[in-house]
Amino acid sequence: MRTICLYFEIHQIIHLKRYRFFDIGADHYYYDDYANEISINEVAERSYIPALSTLIEMAKNSNGAFKVALSISGVALEQLEIHAPAVVDLLHQLNDTGCCEFLAEPYSHGLSSLANEDCFREEVMRMSDKIKQMFGKAPKVFRNSSLIYSDEIGAQVAAMGFKGMLTEGAKYILGWKSPHYVYHCNQAPSLKLLLRDYKLSDDIGLRFSNSEWSEYPLFADKYINWIDALPQEEQVINIFMELSALGMVQPLSSNILEFLKALPYCAKEKGITFSTPTEIVTKLKSVSQLDVPYPISWVDEERDTSCWLGNVMQREAFNKLYSVAERVHMSDDRRIKQKIIPVHHPRQSQCGEMQQFVCQIEHAEHNQRDSRSLIGIFIVICFRRTHRYFPPYLLR
Numbered sequence: 001m002r003t004i005c006l007y008f009e010i011h012q013i014i015h016l017k018r019y020r021f022f023d024i025g026a027d028h029y030y031y032d033d034y035a036n037e038i039s040i041n042e043v044a045e046r047s048y049i050p051a052l053s054t055l056i057e058m059a060k061n062s063n064g065a066f067k068v069a070l071s072i073s074g075v076a077l078e079q080l081e082i083h084a085p086a087v088v089d090l091l092h093q094l095n096d097t098g099c100c101e102f103l104a105e106p107y108s109h110g111l112s113s114l115a116n117e118d119c120f121r122e123e124v125m126r127m128s129d130k131i132k133q134m135f136g137k138a139p140k141v142f143r144n145s146s147l148i149y150s151d152e153i154g155a156q157v158a159a160m161g162f163k164g165m166l167t168e169g170a171k172y173i174l175g176w177k178s179p180h181y182v183y184h185c186n187q188a189p190s191l192k193l194l195l196r197d198y199k200l201s202d203d204i205g206l207r208f209s210n211s212e213w214s215e216y217p218l219f220a221d222k223y224i225n226w227i228d229a230l231p232q233e234e235q236v237i238n239i240f241m242e243l244s245a246l247g248m249v250q251p252l253s254s255n256i257l258e259f260l261k262a263l264p265y266c267a268k269e270k271g272i273t274f275s276t277p278t279e280i281v282t283k284l285k286s287v288s289q290l291d292v293p294y295p296i297s298w299v300d301e302e303r304d305t306s307c308w309l310g311n312v313m314q315r316e317a318f319n320k321l322y323s324v325a326e327r328v329h330m331s332d333d334r335r336i337k338q339k340i341i342p343v344h345h346p347r348q349s350q351c352g353e354m355q356q357f358v359c360q361i362e363h364a365e366h367n368q369r370d371s372r373s374l375i376g377i378f379i380v381i382c383f384r385r386t387h388r389y390f391p392p393y394l395l396r
Helices: 033-061 074-083 085-096 117-135 151-159 198-205 220-228 256-269 277-283 312-323 325-330 334-340 352-356
Strands: 003-010 068-072 100-102 141-143 164-168 182-185 192-196 236-242 288-290
Touching: 003 277, 033 068, 033 074, 033 085, 033 256, 068 074, 068 085, 074 085, 074 117, 085 100, 085 117, 117 151, 117 325, 141 277, 151 182, 164 277, 192 236, 192 277, 198 220, 198 236, 220 256
Parallel strands: 003 068, 003 236, 068 100, 141 164, 164 192, 182 288
Antiparallel strands: 182 192
């Protein structure tokens, strides 16, 4: 029987305040608390609260037939607990329905999987423990930052005890293969892989309200008909996106939530079910190994890591950051671990967005940033607005 795996990500960046050259050594607080509060409250009001309320309603009305998966970064969770506790309450309510699975991901939503295995493991275990503490179940499926995956990363994730992992159904990796099957890591056959259908996902997450789109307006029955028309042997349809797509990218006035509510009813008419990632990796066998020698992600058309490590400045900042990882772990100074060096603490440069804001286009604004003189480096970084709904770090 064909099944839909519907997954949403919750993540919010940490905004840094203006930090000038002469603040080095004098001001050790880097965060823009006002911008953080305004940003998280706006997203909560416009997206998270109405979207989660809708998911709760769908779960209760379906008698257990509707299933959904969520993951939340530690960075986002910290902000929600402080500024928008109503969202945390809704997450608990959704968990109480029994129709939601919470996945693990790196605490900081960072790039540690590309650089330092010890940092990566520490972040994943920290977030897994947090999920178990909050929702009562240890996550069994892993979702890396921006769906980053490679053979080597898959082996590391399998070694942590996870049964499955989500990643991008990149066309240049799949070739003639379809993302609508379960695959497994070539270095760890026990780790099953669920591949995102980027077309069906982006039809909702990016194109839904675009009046110039050839398929506009999109209705639930039409969408389910597309899924039903797929070859009969293709049994797993993975639709992954950010939760902020519901309300921020696609405004509530576009009736995106009404579209979402109608999906289970239309799917039921076609005999299509909803399943969580753990249900899928438990019930279905892998059809083949997936060979991914170089990291892939769900970002940009390239579906790789070039948005973070595509130019010299990005790689320099990235390498400097992780070059001090061992020394940070050896230190007993809490101030170093939480504020001075970002390798350990998620509120600093380890967040993937810090790398993503580094200039890659000629119209980017040029700004200077201090990476703190403990290791005697000063990096000039160029930032650009890569996500129109979340402003970049405001340094002027």
